[in-house]
Amino acid sequence: MAKIKIQKKDIWIDMTPMSDVMTLLLCFFMLTSTFLTPEPVQVTAPNSVSELKIPEQDVLNILVTPEGRVYCGTENKNNMQAMLDIMTDKFGVQLNPNQIKHFREDAMVGASMSQMAAYLNLEPEKMAEEVQKLGLPLDSIKGGKSEFQEWVSAAREANPDIKLAIKCDSKTPYASIKKLMSELQDMNENRFQLITNLDVKRLND
Amino acid sequence: MAKKNLSKQKKMDTRVNFTPMVDMMMLLITFFMLCTTLAKPQAMQLTMPSNDDTKNLNEEQKQVTKASHTITLYLGSNDKVWYIAGLPNYDDPSCVKETTYGKDGIEKVLNEHTTEEGINPIAKIKMAKKELDAKKNEYNSKMTDEQYQEALKKLKKGELPNGEKVPTMTVIIRPLNTATYENMVAALDEMLISNVDKYVIDNVDKMSDDDKALIQKAGVK
Numbered sequence: 001m002a003k004i005k006i007q008k009k010d011i012w013i014d015m016t017p018m019s020d021v022m023t024l025l026l027c028f029f030m031l032t033s034t035f036l037t038p039e040p041v042q043v044t045a046p047n048s049v050s051e052l053k054i055p056e057q058d059v060l061n062i063l064v065t066p067e068g069r070v071y072c073g074t075e076n077k078n079n080m081q082a083m084l085d086i087m088t089d090k091f092g093v094q095l096n097p098n099q100i101k102h103f104r105e106d107a108m109v110g111a112s113m114s115q116m117a118a119y120l121n122l123e124p125e126k127m128a129e130e131v132q133k134l135g136l137p138l139d140s141i142k143g144g145k146s147e148f149q150e151w152v153s154a155a156r157e158a159n160p161d162i163k164l165a166i167k168c169d170s171k172t173p174y175a176s177i178k179k180l181m182s183e184l185q186d187m188n189e190n191r192f193q194l195i196t197n198l199d200v201k202r203l204n205d
Numbered sequence: 206m207a208k209k210n211l212s213k214q215k216k217m218d219t220r221v222n223f224t225p226m227v228d229m230m231m232l233l234i235t236f237f238m239l240c241t242t243l244a245k246p247q248a249m250q251l252t253m254p255s256n257d258d259t260k261n262l263n264e265e266q267k268q269v270t271k272a273s274h275t276i277t278l279y280l281g282s283n284d285k286v287w288y289i290a291g292l293p294n295y296d297d298p299s300c301v302k303e304t305t306y307g308k309d310g311i312e313k314v315l316n317e318h319t320t321e322e323g324i325n326p327i328a329k330i331k332m333a334k335k336e337l338d339a340k341k342n343e344y345n346s347k348m349t350d351e352q353y354q355e356a357l358k359k360l361k362k363g364e365l366p367n368g369e370k371v372p373t374m375t376v377i378i379r380p381l382n383t384a385t386y387e388n389m390v391a392a393l394d395e396m397l398i399s400n401v402d403k404y405v406i407d408n409v410d411k412m413s414d415d416d417k418a419l420i421q422k423a424g425v426k
Contacts, residue, residue, distance in 0.1 A: 015223030022230035029234060033241035046390040049397055050249040064386075165248060170387035174280070174380045177389070178408065185253050193248035196390060202308075202398070 038107045040131040041065045046170035047199035054165050054193055060155045062192075063108060064168040068176035069135030072151055073108030074162065080104065082158035087150060093117060102127065110134040112147055138179055149183055156189075164192040249393060253406065273321040275375050278311070278392055279425045282383035286392070287425045288314055295415045301423035306391045315399045318374065326363065326371040327399050333365050334400055361402040376404040379412070383426060 034056075043065055063071040074080060084103055088095060091113040095103070099120035103109075110131045111119040122130055136148040145153070155162050164184065168177055184192065272292040279287040279301070287301050288311070294300045304310040315327045337356055341348050356366075363373045378392045389406070396404045 012220070014220075015227050019223045019227050019230060022227055022234065025234055026230055026237070029237040029241065033237060035241050045246065046387040048247065048249055048390055048394040050247050050394070052248050052250060054246060054248040167246075168386045170385065170390070172386040173382070174384040174386060174389055175382040177386050178380070178382070181253060182408075185255055188255055190253040190255050192251055192253075194251055194390060194393075195246045195248050198247045199394075202394075 039063055040071050040108050040110055040128070041069070043167060043169040044171075045167055045195050045197050047202070048194075048196035049199050049203045050196060051198065051203075052193070054195065055163060058159060058161045058163060059165050060152065060162045061108070062152075062164060062166045062180070064166065064172055064177060064180060065135070066169040066171045067135075068172060069110070070138060070148055070180060071108040071110040071131075072136065072148070072155070073106075074155060074159075076159070077104055079155065079158045079162075080109075083109075083151065083154040086154040086157055087113060090150065090154075095120065106131075109151060110136060112137050138183060145187070146183060148180070149187055152184065152189060153187060164189060165195055166192055167195040249390065249397075251393065271321060271372070273319075274326075274372050275377065276315065276318060277377045277379065279420060280378065280380040280384040280388040280392055281425055282381070284385075284388060286311065286388070287420075287423065290314075290318060293416065293419055295419050298419060298423040301420065301425060306388070306395070311392070311395045312398060315374070315376075315395065315401070320372055322372065324371060326374055327401070329365065329369075329371050330360055330363070330400050333360050336366075361400055373403060374401055376401050377407050378404060379407045379409050381409050381426065 041063070043063060057075070060072060060074050063073075065071075074083075081100075081104065084095075084100070087093075093113055093116055095117060099117060102120045102122075102124065105124060106127065108131075111134045115134065119127065119130060119134065136151060138146050138148050140146045152164070166177075166180070181192075184190065273290075275291060277289040277293065279289075281287065284306065285303065286306060287303050289301055291300075304314050316331070317325060318327060319325055334357070337353070337360065340346060341353050360366075361373070363371045365371060376396060378389070378396075380389050380392070393404075393406075395401075
């Protein structure tokens with residue numbers, strides 16, 4: 001009986017072209033992308049045909065959730081630190097180095113000054129959970145500025161060139177955003193940018 | 206002979222295994238795809254008037270706009286929108302008409318709005334802008350961005366390239382408290398699409414009682 005001889009074939013595949021393609025893709029992603037900024041709450045911006053790009057630096061991001069909770073923060077950590085210093089001085093809050101470290105790790109401020117110390121004492125994992133229940137108060141303090149307004153003026157003091165960008169969820173009731181804009185207008189911050197997604201379909205119509 | 210044998214070099218296999226490299230690349234690409242955003246978000250510039258009354262214009266300084274050059278939009282709940290062309294007639298609630306957002310709604314209303322001079326300024330300006338855009342996007346067009354912006358600015362003021370001057374429209378946007386943020390952005394977007402330069406977001410709480418009564422009668426909510 002003749003034995004069927006199975007030929008041993010060399011199954012070496014040349015990976016060089018594949019690695020070439022991968023390198024190209026990798027370069028493309030590294031050059032064109034910007035890192036996601038972590039937001040305390042995920043919001044969906046509305047669509048518009050506006051093609052204006054928001055500047056990369058000197059932007060104070062104001063985030064408004066569908067429930068009307070307000071957060072604010074800027075990319076520049078030194079500005080954030082300066083803002084915190086101004087606020088703690090004004091409200092007489094003492095923070096220890098560990099709390100300040102936690103503050104710097106956080107992307108946006110959401111805790112009111114009375115809750116700030118307790119909030120910054122939490123573990124970072126707990127903080128991400130807790131921040132969703134917080135939000136800057138928009139109520140005026142003894143007829144003066146609200147805490148939110150104080151944060152905005154602290155940001156203006158820390159960086160006079162700062163621009164305001166409002167990112168608001170499309171389902172937020174107009175009443176909440178009206179209050180926020182009215183507070184900004186009260187302090188003569190009446191130029192701001194509304195962050196939107198590009199509506200390509202409408203643009204081509 | 207023996208010498209020749211010694212000099213014979215052994216042929217080495219110079220193929221390198223790229224599989225681990227490809228593995229690593231895959232990982233890196235996945236990481237970048239998940240942790241980054243490709244497109245930077247767009248923004249819409251909005252300038253609101255100051256709440257500080259002393260900084261605003263006096264009544265005399267305010268420009269008087271002809272009635273037929275004004276449109277008032279009321280943004281209500283459930284993505285509904287109403288408009289009044291011209292001045293409101295407080296005795297007749299039927300001057301408040303309902304429309305929709307988008308191409309067949311507000312855009313059409315604005316486009317077909319005829320002023321007392323008997324022209325459709327928004328349609329005319331839009332046509333002129335289309336021509337301008339075509340000129341800008343033309344192959345080997347020599348128009349710079351600055352020139353384009355200059356021409357656009359003139360257009361928005363109602364100065365058409367053929368020397369004709371059309372009146373510009375003023376739109377008053379009044380989002381009710383029941384509207385959403387999306388509605389407001391949609392209305393602002395229509396202003397951008399229709400090249401309306403003069404628009405204002407008005408606070409419904411500060412409306413006159415006549416206006417309040419009118420929209421209540423017309424069923425705007």
